[in-house]
Amino acid sequence: MARAVSRNTKIGYTIAAWIVALIIFFPILYTIITSLKTEQEAIAGFDLIPSFSLSSYETVQSQNNYWRPFTNSVILAVGSTLLALIVAIPAAWAMAFSPTRRTKDILMWMLSTKMMPAVAVLVPIYLIFLRTGLMDTRIGLVMILMLMNLPIVVWMLYTYFREIPGEILEAARMDGATLKDEILYVLTPMAVPGIASTLLLNIILAWNEAFWTIQLTTTNAAPLSAFIASFSSPQGLFWAKLSAASTMAIAPILILGWFSQKQLVRGLTFGAVK
Amino acid sequence: MKMYWRALMGATALCATAGLASAQDNVTLTIATVNNGDMIRMQGLTDDFTSQNPNIQLEWVTLEENILRERVTTDIATQGGQYDVLTIGTYEVPIWAKQDWLVALDGMPEDYDADDLLPAVREALSVEGTLYAAPFYGESAMVMYRTDLAEAAGITMPDSPTWADIKAAAEAMTDKDNEVYGICLRGKPGWGENMAFLTAMANSYGARWFDPDWNPQFDSEEWNAALTDYLDLMTNYGPPGASSNGFNENLSLFQQGKCGMWMDATVAASFVTDPENSTVADSVGFAQFPNKEGLDNHGNWLWAWSLAIPASSQKQDAAKAFIAWATSKGYTELVAENDGWRAAPPGTRTSLYENPDYQAEAPFAEQTLTAINAANTQKSSVQDIPYTGGQFVAIPEFQGIGTAVGQQFSAALAGQMSAEDALAAAQSNTTREMTRAGYIK
Numbered sequence: 001m002a003r004a005v006s007r008n009t010k011i012g013y014t015i016a017a018w019i020v021a022l023i024i025f026f027p028i029l030y031t032i033i034t035s036l037k038t039e040q041e042a043i044a045g046f047d048l049i050p051s052f053s054l055s056s057y058e059t060v061q062s063q064n065n066y067w068r069p070f071t072n073s074v075i076l077a078v079g080s081t082l083l084a085l086i087v088a089i090p091a092a093w094a095m096a097f098s099p100t101r102r103t104k105d106i107l108m109w110m111l112s113t114k115m116m117p118a119v120a121v122l123v124p125i126y127l128i129f130l131r132t133g134l135m136d137t138r139i140g141l142v143m144i145l146m147l148m149n150l151p152i153v154v155w156m157l158y159t160y161f162r163e164i165p166g167e168i169l170e171a172a173r174m175d176g177a178t179l180k181d182e183i184l185y186v187l188t189p190m191a192v193p194g195i196a197s198t199l200l201l202n203i204i205l206a207w208n209e210a211f212w213t214i215q216l217t218t219t220n221a222a223p224l225s226a227f228i229a230s231f232s233s234p235q236g237l238f239w240a241k242l243s244a245a246s247t248m249a250i251a252p253i254l255i256l257g258w259f260s261q262k263q264l265v266r267g268l269t270f271g272a273v274k
Numbered sequence: 275m276k277m278y279w280r281a282l283m284g285a286t287a288l289c290a291t292a293g294l295a296s297a298q299d300n301v302t303l304t305i306a307t308v309n310n311g312d313m314i315r316m317q318g319l320t321d322d323f324t325s326q327n328p329n330i331q332l333e334w335v336t337l338e339e340n341i342l343r344e345r346v347t348t349d350i351a352t353q354g355g356q357y358d359v360l361t362i363g364t365y366e367v368p369i370w371a372k373q374d375w376l377v378a379l380d381g382m383p384e385d386y387d388a389d390d391l392l393p394a395v396r397e398a399l400s401v402e403g404t405l406y407a408a409p410f411y412g413e414s415a416m417v418m419y420r421t422d423l424a425e426a427a428g429i430t431m432p433d434s435p436t437w438a439d440i441k442a443a444a445e446a447m448t449d450k451d452n453e454v455y456g457i458c459l460r461g462k463p464g465w466g467e468n469m470a471f472l473t474a475m476a477n478s479y480g481a482r483w484f485d486p487d488w489n490p491q492f493d494s495e496e497w498n499a500a501l502t503d504y505l506d507l508m509t510n511y512g513p514p515g516a517s518s519n520g521f522n523e524n525l526s527l528f529q530q531g532k533c534g535m536w537m538d539a540t541v542a543a544s545f546v547t548d549p550e551n552s553t554v555a556d557s558v559g560f561a562q563f564p565n566k567e568g569l570d571n572h573g574n575w576l577w578a579w580s581l582a583i584p585a586s587s588q589k590q591d592a593a594k595a596f597i598a599w600a601t602s603k604g605y606t607e608l609v610a611e612n613d614g615w616r617a618a619p620p621g622t623r624t625s626l627y628e629n630p631d632y633q634a635e636a637p638f639a640e641q642t643l644t645a646i647n648a649a650n651t652q653k654s655s656v657q658d659i660p661y662t663g664g665q666f667v668a669i670p671e672f673q674g675i676g677t678a679v680g681q682q683f684s685a686a687l688a689g690q691m692s693a694e695d696a697l698a699a700a701q702s703n704t705t706r707e708m709t710r711a712g713y714i715k
Contacts (some may be wrong), residue, residue: 040551043526063314064336092594122348130354169414215348218304218356219333233309236524237551 028250035243042239050210056244064227066248072250073223075138076213077206080145081199084153087146089195092157093183097166107158118211120146127218138221141213145206152205153198161196163186193266200257200264207253224249293681301592302331306346307361308579309336312411312578312619315609316600322608323599330592339466346584350375355586358593360406364398364578368668371406377583378588379405383598390603390623392643395578396662398651407580408601411541412621414645415474415563415575415665416638418528418546419535422557423447423454433641434562434572437478437503441537442509447534456531462520463684465676470665471537472683474573476500478565482655483667488713490547490704492679492697500692501683508687517688529553537563539577540645543638544616562640562648571656574664576649578621621646624700671711678703 022029034042035057036050061064095103125144126135134140164187172186188195210225217226228249231242257264296330307313313336320332321511335357337345339444339520342361350370362370370376388396390403395412399405417440419431427446433440444456460471471485481496491497508516513527519539525545528536529552549555563573581600583593599605603625606618615635616625620642626632627643636642651664661667666676679700686696708714 040526043522045528063317122647123352126354127352130352135354135356168285171300214337215345218335222335226335226337229338229341230309232338233522237526238309 028254031243031250032247034240035247037240039237039240042243043237053240056240057248059214060231060244060248061235061242064230064245066227069222069224069227070252072138072221073207073225076141076145076221076223079138079142080149080206081153081202083142083146084150084202085195085199088150088153088157089183089188091154092161093187095154095158096161096164107155110154114151122215125212126215135216136218136220136222141216141221141223144212144216145209146210148209149202149205153202154236156198156201157194160191160198163194163213164190193263196260196263197266200260204253204257283457300329300331301589302333303358303589303592303596304333304335304356305340305359305361305596306335306337306357308339308342311578313361313579315613315617316410316605319605319608321611323596324704326599327592327595330596332596348567350584350586353586355584355588357584358587358589359596360582360584361410361579362581362582364395364576364669365663365672367399367407367580367589368401368662369399369583369670370582371404375585376406377585377587377594379408379583379594379597382408382594385604386598386602387625388575390625391550392622392646394646394649394651398576399580406566407578407582408597409578409580409622410601411619412578412646413539413541413577414577414621414642414649415471415538415544415614416540416571416641416645417535417537417561417563418543419443419559419561420447420531420533420554420557420586421559422501423534423553423564424559431559431561435564436459436567437564438567440537441503444535445509453532454534455513455527455532456534457507458513458518458519458524458527458536459508460524461508461512461516461536461684462518462523463672463677463680464520465666465680467520468684468687469676469680470575472504472680473667474501474575474665475504477504477654477664478563478569478571478573480566480569480571480656482657482659482709484660484713486658486660488660488708490701490708491702492596492701497697498693501686504683505686505693517684537590539575540638541620544620544636547637558637560638562641562645569656572645572648574649574651574654576646576651576664611687669713671707673714675704675707678707 030048033048033050035045036052036054038051038053038055041047041051095107129135129140132140134143168190169182169186172182177186208225210229213223213225214229217223228242230244231238231245307359317334324330324332343366346357346360346362348354367376371378391409392412395409396405399407399409417431417435424431424443424447427443428444429446431443435443439455446456448454448456460468462468476482476497479496480498481494481500482491485491513519513532519527521542524536524538525542527533528542528546531554536546541561543558543560546552546558547555552558563575565572581597583590583597587593603620603623606623606626609618610631615632618632620626620636620639627639633639649664650661652661654662654664661669663672666672680698682691682699682703685691686693691699705714
């Protein structure tokens with residue numbers, strides 16, 4: 001039976017939730033506010049009321065073409081996530097439904113690759129990219145981003161798959177389903193919320209990646225992270241322009257997150273009340 | 275039928291040859307650059323170059339200064355050949371040239387007139403007399419001050435002030451109740467931030483980073499005097515929170531009328547006198563970087579953002595043609611034609627400073643030229659030194675060491691430690707790093 005909650009408590013919780021949400025969202029909000037200031041106002045100090053100047057957006061657009069890095073970002077984020085799912089779904093299935101003595105060790109080993117700073121493998125990967133002609137290509141970056149996010153994808157999917165009763169898969173096998181049928185037509189539909197939230201989270205991670213996407217590109221495959229980096233200036237004011245470039249770069253992913261928040265929350269809390 | 279096939283084969287061969295020829299002729303140059311006003315302006319004017327060289331296309335990669343340095347270093351060290359033209363400074367040029375990472379810029383077109391380059395800048399970009407990078411714009415350091423505040427305070431700033439003059443002026447101009455601070459200086463830690471200023475200031479005090487055996491000299495009287503005076507100036511007459519102020523923050527403070535004086539790169543002169551962005555544009559005076567009484571050393575600050583060709587580039591001829599265009603007298607005239615003489619990239623060519631149109635539009639021209647000409651990067655201290663460089667030490671380890679020392683001095687400015695403690699920490703850290711790097715045996 002649900003516990004009765006007084007009206008005042010409800011109001012209190014709501015206000016607290018709003019405050020927490022505002023604190024979390026504030027850096028993004030202030031970036032948007034700064035993008036609407038002039039350069040002079042932007043560096044003058046903390047002020048929440050901008051002069052609603054759009055000059056920074058005009059400068060950013062005239063100085064750099066937005067659409068080429070935008071297209072690259074979309075291709076890299078979506079491409080690397082889909083590729084990661086193709087590899088990770090069978091891997092997570094194997095570990096969730098046919099575990100061996102070493103499964104836990106393998107999972108830990110996969111996660112441990114994320115514990116090393118990316119810069120530690122910069123030179124070998126840079127050299128591989130140079131020798132194989134993958135430097136500044138979208139396909140090269142799709143592979144790198146896929147590999148970077150793969151441990152997280154496998155872990156997330158593994159956790160979701162573990163929530164699905166093995167008996168259902170057994171029943172499918174009894175009915176003559178092949179391994180492919182079992183994964184494609186039984187497991188995947190049941191794990192859709194989990195797969196969807198993994199997909200969204202990884203698109204966000206790949207979209208925001210700003211080490212490899214800057215180190216391994218020059219012009220052809222450079223995504224929005226490189227677009228933002230180009231507005232920092234050693235001599236001259238640039239905060240408003242940098243904020244405008246950042247706002248333009250995060251806007252698509254923010255909108256995507258807004259529309260898919262139900263799916264995201266559902267996936268992230270999947271199985272939480274069992 | 276046979277005739278038909280022969281004709282077809284002949285036509286195909288002709289097309290293939292033509293295609294091959296055009297593919298060989300067409301070149302795309304990838305230019306790595308930093309984001310600053312002059313570079314952005316150049317990107318807008320490249321139609322002039324591509325119309326003269328229709329077979330050369332330009333691709334720009336604009337990056338933050340430190341990321342650019344990191345990317346270019348990786349690319350050169352691995353012979354990547356990702357870039358054909360690099361934007362680098364006077365710090366990198368001698369180090370990289372000695373490692374054979376850069377292409378010598380001899381054989382420039384006849385009308386390039388390398389002798390017109392300012393001697394100090396040319397020397398800073400040369401190794402054993404050979405030019406390895408062409409200067410795009412250059413700078414030294416000088417004093418920018420408010421003439422209205424100076425007049426109200428009843429002081430006259432000499433053209434070549436001493437540190438005692440600066441202290442007296444800072445005291446006279448400070449009016450903290452009205453948020454006017456007598457002096458604004460860099461405090462943000464970093465080898466290119468507070469350490470650029472403090473190294474120049476220490477030079478003018480007769481200090482040096484290392485003795486001829488590479489032993490750090492932070493335990494010397496000269497360093498102690500320089501740092502103590504810097505902290506004294508900033509604590510008594512500087513703005514609050516100065517330990518996080520770099521070039522851009524001080525520029526903003528000065529433009530808003532909150533600084534009586536600001537000592538920084540000469541390139542700032544065009545920003546503070548720009549009526550569109552500066553509230554004090556019509557009341558700015560200029561003077562030389564100060565010296566200590568009895569010492570003829572004005573800091574020896576010299577920097578030039580320059581264009582160079584990495585040895586790994588496969589398109590060196592086209593890259594040389596572009597550099598010759600971008601750093602030529604003709605380019606300066608092109609900028610003047612489009613945006614006025616004030617916008618001409620400063621600090622590279624003698625002819626610009628002899629141009630009466632430029633002199634009329636840029637009130638800071640004379641002081642800038644004097645400052646650049648006075649900078650001696652081959653011997654920046656009055657004492658014997660084993661290194662070159664003005665506001666930095668031109669060794670690969672300086673980025674790390676300079677930033678570590680800058681953090682100590684910034685902490686002292688923030689009141690977290692005394693000048694003596696900061697100097698002692700700088701001495702022990704630098705000794706350790708220089709021993710580790712093999713300089714101290």
